[in-house]
Amino acid sequence: MELDERKFRILQAIIDDYILTASPVGSRTISRKYEQKLSSATIRNEMSDLEELGYLDSPHTSAGRIPSHKAYRLYVDQLMHMVPLTVEEAGQLRSHFDQRMKQVHAVAQRAAQALSSATNYASVIMTRPTQSSQLRVKHIQLVHVSPGVALLLLITDTGVVKETLLHLNHELGIDDLYRISRILSERLVGCKLEDVPAALMQMAGEWREQSELLTDILEGARDQLSVPQPEVVVGGSANLLRYPEYSDIEKARELLLVLETKDKLMHLLEQGAGMEFTIRIGSETGLPETSDCSIVTGTYRVGSDTIGTIGVIGPTRMQYQKVIAVLDYVGRTFAQILREQG
Amino acid sequence: MELDERKFRILQAIIDDYILTASPVGSRTISRKYEQKLSSATIRNEMSDLEELGYLDSPHTSAGRIPSHKAYRLYVDQLMHMVPLTVEEAGQLRSHFDQRMKQVHAVAQRAAQALSSATNYASVIMTRPTQSSQLRVKHIQLVHVSPGVALLLLITDTGVVKETLLHLNHELGIDDLYRISRILSERLVGCKLEDVPAALMQMAGEWREQSELLTDILEGARDQLSVPQPEVVVGGSANLLRYPEYSDIEKARELLLVLETKDKLMHLLEQGAGMEFTIRIGSETGLPETSDCSIVTGTYRVGSDTIGTIGVIGPTRMQYQKVIAVLDYVGRTFAQILREQG
DNA sequence: AGTTAGCACTCAACGTCATAGAGTGCTAAC
DNA sequence: GTTAGCACTCTATGACGTTGAGTGCTAACT
Numbered sequence: 242m243e244l245d246e247r248k249f250r251i252l253q254a255i256i257d258d259y260i261l262t263a264s265p266v267g268s269r270t271i272s273r274k275y276e277q278k279l280s281s282a283t284i285r286n287e288m289s290d291l292e293e294l295g296y297l298d299s300p301h302t303s304a305g306r307i308p309s310h311k312a313y314r315l316y317v318d319q320l321m322h323m324v325p326l327t328v329e330e331a332g333q334l335r336s337h338f339d340q341r342m343k344q345v346h347a348v349a350q351r352a353a354q355a356l357s358s359a360t361n362y363a364s365v366i367m368t369r370p371t372q373s374s375q376l377r378v379k380h381i382q383l384v385h386v387s388p389g390v391a392l393l394l395l396i397t398d399t400g401v402v403k404e405t406l407l408h409l410n411h412e413l414g415i416d417d418l419y420r421i422s423r424i425l426s427e428r429l430v431g432c433k434l435e436d437v438p439a440a441l442m443q444m445a446g447e448w449r450e451q452s453e454l455l456t457d458i459l460e461g462a463r464d465q466l467s468v469p470q471p472e473v474v475v476g477g478s479a480n481l482l483r484y485p486e487y488s489d490i491e492k493a494r495e496l497l498l499v500l501e502t503k504d505k506l507m508h509l510l511e512q513g514a515g516m517e518f519t520i521r522i523g524s525e526t527g528l529p530e531t532s533d534c535s536i537v538t539g540t541y542r543v544g545s546d547t548i549g550t551i552g553v554i555g556p557t558r559m560q561y562q563k564v565i566a567v568l569d570y571v572g573r574t575f576a577q578i579l580r581e582q583g
Numbered sequence: 584m585e586l587d588e589r590k591f592r593i594l595q596a597i598i599d600d601y602i603l604t605a606s607p608v609g610s611r612t613i614s615r616k617y618e619q620k621l622s623s624a625t626i627r628n629e630m631s632d633l634e635e636l637g638y639l640d641s642p643h644t645s646a647g648r649i650p651s652h653k654a655y656r657l658y659v660d661q662l663m664h665m666v667p668l669t670v671e672e673a674g675q676l677r678s679h680f681d682q683r684m685k686q687v688h689a690v691a692q693r694a695a696q697a698l699s700s701a702t703n704y705a706s707v708i709m710t711r712p713t714q715s716s717q718l719r720v721k722h723i724q725l726v727h728v729s730p731g732v733a734l735l736l737l738i739t740d741t742g743v744v745k746e747t748l749l750h751l752n753h754e755l756g757i758d759d760l761y762r763i764s765r766i767l768s769e770r771l772v773g774c775k776l777e778d779v780p781a782a783l784m785q786m787a788g789e790w791r792e793q794s795e796l797l798t799d800i801l802e803g804a805r806d807q808l809s810v811p812q813p814e815v816v817v818g819g820s821a822n823l824l825r826y827p828e829y830s831d832i833e834k835a836r837e838l839l840l841v842l843e844t845k846d847k848l849m850h851l852l853e854q855g856a857g858m859e860f861t862i863r864i865g866s867e868t869g870l871p872e873t874s875d876c877s878i879v880t881g882t883y884r885v886g887s888d889t890i891g892t893i894g895v896i897g898p899t900r901m902q903y904q905k906v907i908a909v910l911d912y913v914g915r916t917f918a919q920i921l922r923e924q925g
Numbered sequence: 926a927g928t929t930a931g932c933a934c935t936c937a938a939c940g941t942c943a944t945a946g947a948g949t950g951c952t953a954a955c
Numbered sequence: 956g957t958t959a960g961c962a963c964t965c966t967a968t969g970a971c972g973t974t975g976a977g978t979g980c981t982a983a984c985t
């Protein structure tokens with residue numbers, strides 16, 4: 242059996258209604274609100290077919306039907322039409338970003354706020370994503386802080402700044418630092434971030450005999466720079482409690498726990514890091530705790546480098562069109578701000 | 584009527600039991616579990632007195648009694664005995680901090696994790712507290728990034744690093760930056776953070792005629808450095824959903840919303856910022872959303888400067904002794920780590 | 926052949942009611 | 956001052972019937 246055009250329409254109506262109300266949709270509702278030319282009996286026949294095809298589930302005999310994950314999949318792939326944001330919505334979103342912000346972290350936080358207040362779902366932003374190791378070193382320098390303490394400063398292409406305090410066993414003057422900075426720069430500028438630790442190792446080997454001080458620094462630095470830690474910002478978790486799907490408090494707790502646990506979150510986001518957009522529905526998310534959630538992610542770039550993956554997490558019956566529109570807008574704004582000050 | 588020693592004991596037993604079970608405590612329970620020499624009838628009489636004195640409430644005639652806020656106040660002020668952490672508990676807490684961590688932010692996050700996993704409540708850590716403006720500039724420097732872009736780096740007493748990218752209208756070489764860095768250092772090192780913007784203003788005035796470049800930098804820097812923003816880290820919000828007091832999802836949502844809203848959180852923490860410890864119960868917290876919560880805060884210092892306020896938020900029937908012990912331990916560890924690398 | 930009216934059937938949700946059990950307050954005896 | 960005993964109160968629980976939304980099927984209609 243194939244899905245003819247009418248079945249598509251009916252399925253779409255059911256999904257739309259279910260997204261709105263969160264309660265099973267009956268044939269009569271569809272007949273009255275969406276397909277007034279058809280009687281409820283006809284709809285019933287069609288719904289029966291749709292159930293057989295796996296697009297609808299019935300919680301029990303005498304409730305209405307609810308869309309299956311397969312239905313949502315079809316919906317986001319084919320049925321959904323893009324809706325642009327209204328001028329007001331866009332303005333409201335933009336207002337979250339009003340001030341000139343400097344740090345990626347701050348921008349990310351605002352973006353998360355914007356996302357979740359516009360969608361009423363939870364939002365996640367991961368900066369320095371999987372490919373951050375592809376970033377190239379633009380600048381590296383040691384800065385004098387006090388005798389025995391120096392700050393190692395590393396700036397990448399996209400303006401991401403890594404700074405780390407080094408405690409050294411040697412007193413050293415500003416001149417030493419300047420000299421060493423030059424050595425580091427010569428060797429590392431233009432180098433990929435992921436290659437930095439190896440390069441440092443090699444340098445440490447080469448210089449071991451000549452300068453104990455330098456090897457000291459190199460080894461200290463290697464520890465710090467080896468694992469570029471992605472940063473994760475979460476916003477609007479409390480929003481999720483609005484929805485009846487989380488009225489079971491134990492489920493809600495599990496979900497919120499995921500949003501608090503960086504590794505799980507990152508796992509969720511990294512799956513989508515390659516693609517421009519991802520929509521994962523229910524079990525597609527890969528975590529049992531989110532098996533009744535959907536996750537929409539987008540990845541944004543500055544130049545050719547990924548700077549962040551941003552995502553929205555909500556119930557499977559989320560308002561996909563709106564989420565995508567908002568996500569895109571926020572993502573662009575996010576990238577744009579970082580670009581302006583990169 | 585005065586509280587004699589027996590009344591104290593009974594009240595304490597009621598509070599202890601209620602903290603454990605979250606359900607109203609009856610006279611029989613006390614008689615069996617806590618005061619085996621007394622019959623339930625005697626306890627009943629005493630409980631009746633305690634209710635009249637305002638230490639107990641009864642939800643309805645035939646439930647047991649629950650402690651009033653006044654009772655908790657008495658409890659934390661007089662009845663509670665300090666219990667030291669067991670060796671295992673301390674070890675477990677310490678394990679959260681294992682790695683050498685550099686950034687205040689990272690340490691704070693670990694501390695929050697430690698706090699909430701040890702207490703099963705939510706935890707909040709505010710770094711750069713109210714008095715962060717009292718911090719003194721230890722080091723200030725401009726770092727060359729690319730022509731037209733420089734990084735202004737400022738390090739304080741406690742190792743707090745502020746960095747901000749400046750976009751300049753001038754091309755400038757490394758020598759220029761070095762020269763200007765010296766000028767800035769001469770003037771600003773040792774200066775309180777809160778005085779920096781004013782000092783910059785003044786300098787801008789003095790140099791306006793001589794160096795357009797310098798004033799450009801100074802004015803850019805002033806914007807960035809003017810408002811030292813406290814940073815707030817939250818951990819373990821999901822823990823709160825464990826407790827029956829938040830089985831009403833709407834209440835839970837409101838509370839979680841507070842934990843997501845920086846200004847409200849900071850408001851909560853700043854009240855206790857002066858004192859070494861604070862325990863605020865119910866309405867004492869000052870926010871309607873937390874009127875059935877208690878908040879325990881501690882403030883920690885490095886040298887004479889406050890570096891953070893850390894707190895635990897839970898239901899009024901929280902395990903105060905344990906919370907205080909954990910809070911103290913984590914607070915000390917937190918301060919110690921920052922001190923070691925300051 | 927597709928559509929629809931009609932009808933019997935199903936099942937969660939809701940309100941009612943009786944019961945059980947935990948707890949109180951009072952009184953009288955110890 | 957303490958305690959046993961008892962009547963009383965009130966929630967929680969479960970049984971039960973009713974209601975209403977919804978289905979599936981059949982037969983009639985276009």
